[in-house]
Amino acid sequence: MGNNNRQMSLGAMMFYPSGENIASWRHPEVDASQMLDFDYYKNIVQAAERAKFDLFFYADNLYVWDRYDSSIRGANSIRPEPITLMAALASVTKHIGLAPTISTSYNEPYHIARKMATLDHFSKGRTAWNVITSSADEEAQNFNKEKHLEHSTRYRRAAEFVDVTLGLFDSWEEDSIVMNKESGEFADPEKVHYLNHSGEFFKVRGPLNVSRPPQGHPVLVQAGASESGKELAARTAEVIFSPFVPLEDAKAFYRDVKGRLAKYGREPHEVKIMPSFIPIVGRTEAEAKEQLEIVGDLIPDALCRDLLSHYLGQDISHLSLDEPLPFIPSQENNNQSKSRIDRVIRLLEKERLTPRQLFKKIYNNSFAGTPEQVADVMETYFKEEAADGFIMPFAHLPGGLDDFIELVLPELRRKGLFRTEYPGGTLRDTLGLTRPVNRYSR
């Protein structure tokens, strides 16, 4: 990159409250009974803040996974609602960024703009928004619909949703608020703007009833790895949360996405690519291997089979987990994650795999090793332009995060790859992203 002082960005992620794994509540070090106690989250995020993580990233979905018999029985389907969680965290943190996940398929842009603008004010500019389109029919059924929106429809809706929201954030120009008590003038109406948006999915008049967020707008995070996902990301995302894949694939993805930016008038440094990377750390290789085995054993066979049925969009409960899968699933009839099913197809076209082997390959984006080994992998991805940083969904919480902080961060710091202090200011300052100019002030 030419710049030897470049440092990586790090996000601490929570997929499920007790870790990335759907059965992480079973991990011997986890106490999932505190899952709806706010102190559980406060302790985790304050620990990440003491360690100078860029942001805390929280996944979401809008239903209880109940498609198969083992779902409610074995999976943790309970989670706090993201905006409520992040708002509660804003008042007990000072520096770390807060990235809730919000679906564009089952929300209204005016509500989300208000909530995120409020959160950005309250946190003094520390918000990011992980834009997702949701994936399951069961979510649609909690919102007056039978079927989830079809893939390309939901991406068009997502693009329009983000546009409307960004427009609402610009409602109030920076100098629109006069607050002259004597004259009685609160605001200058010339500097308060209507959106009057009328599109395929939304009609929104504006203005927003919250003034412009300190960051201009929250940092936009996007995870889609499908063609539509990458295009939406190139157009609007500032952080891309990508799958953790082998180095050469990760470099290709990095080049692909950065290469799409020019057509939207954007520079490569305006987007951070941060793969999802689970560090499983042991003080020795043997300890790391043992940790990995514990995680591998968390999901019982019945749950493994049912998760795989879910991913494939096809019930495989009649098949053995240990004999080669007798079919390759098709893209058609699958309206869930396009990039995941693509990956499954590529894997199965390359080699015959049993359901258990397939599951391990698609469900596992972890790397187990000693602190030095983990830090070396991260350094390689970072220096080889496969990543600008990492968003880390730890295998179990808070232990996985604590181990990483205690064992790996000192290694990364020794290499000069991670900060020792926050730069101060907003999340944009922490990430090195610029503050967008209000469209009406240009």
Place this chain on the structure above:
Amino acid sequence: MGNNNRQMSLGAMMFYPSGENIASWRHPEVDASQMLDFDYYKNIVQAAERAKFDLFFYADNLYVWDRYDSSIRGANSIRPEPITLMAALASVTKHIGLAPTISTSYNEPYHIARKMATLDHFSKGRTAWNVITSSADEEAQNFNKEKHLEHSTRYRRAAEFVDVTLGLFDSWEEDSIVMNKESGEFADPEKVHYLNHSGEFFKVRGPLNVSRPPQGHPVLVQAGASESGKELAARTAEVIFSPFVPLEDAKAFYRDVKGRLAKYGREPHEVKIMPSFIPIVGRTEAEAKEQLEIVGDLIPDALCRDLLSHYLGQDISHLSLDEPLPFIPSQENNNQSKSRIDRVIRLLEKERLTPRQLFKKIYNNSFAGTPEQVADVMETYFKEEAADGFIMPFAHLPGGLDDFIELVLPELRRKGLFRTEYPGGTLRDTLGLTRPVNRYSR
């Protein structure tokens, strides 16, 4: 009542961030520049908590009021979003109840149930929900519609919305979560319930992905004073936020609403009637009068005329503020607050009023006096069964609240009418309301 130890319930209300008055930002003691700084709210609510208020109540609307020229120019249209605010407050308070206002006309029950359930868990059972139906076409226009829902439609929707939400709160029975790490059983599917609701406005499958709130469900607050509003309140509300009206009218309202409870199988003590009462306190009568005049002068003539046009649903900008209003407005063509327009009609049928006089009558639910006088009024309403307590939208914040705490609360305590300590536990415990039983466990 027979019970001499009965004490009143008190809510500290925030209508606009700097007070009840739409121009309260102009009050000499107000610093409205901090309106999006969380510390402003934290200080106010922590003060109310030190004073042992039952709850903090925050109003809301979903638009910038811009119907007339003076609107954006003179009114404070900026406010933090209520759920974001309450979640941030939950982590810096311990005892006080948190009552956000949420519209049933422009939300989805699954989202609201998740957010309120999360907030109830995080606050350890301190939430209330002020159920409103919204009132302006401008709000509809931020949510894909041209016109606000017609009055009876929006009350039917509100009733269904509340029913769905209460159903979702019951998704998980108290003993549904097993969390047996060894067997891998997270929950007992027999005790996790689908709602499968299909009604006039909503189709919602469930279950909710947050377990049952500590309070069973948030305390339901309702303000409607129209016929449909009173009926909805009698059916579901636990706190009724009513207009502050003369004693005999207040007693009649109290009897009316409590009398409607029996047909829904409810007891009079299951609903608290809490009029909206603005105390304007001076150490002397002269000081109170002076305070009242400051508040009366905050709204400039142009804004007064435009607010009245808004309330009447009819532009009166061509009329003098000081000559009798030449017409009586009609219920028809008015789809805003039915109880307010009813009150206007009753006032104008009784006597000829100028717009300015009418405005003062409908916009003013304050009582100005010495601490003893204010405490006496509150005692009378309480003892004469016109009120079980009060929700107080102070004329300016934080000063109006601080004055009340310093000057009036000691009087109420001297009379034995208000607590000196919280009882401990949830908001239901503070208010003396019972915890609802899960419908599936009955």
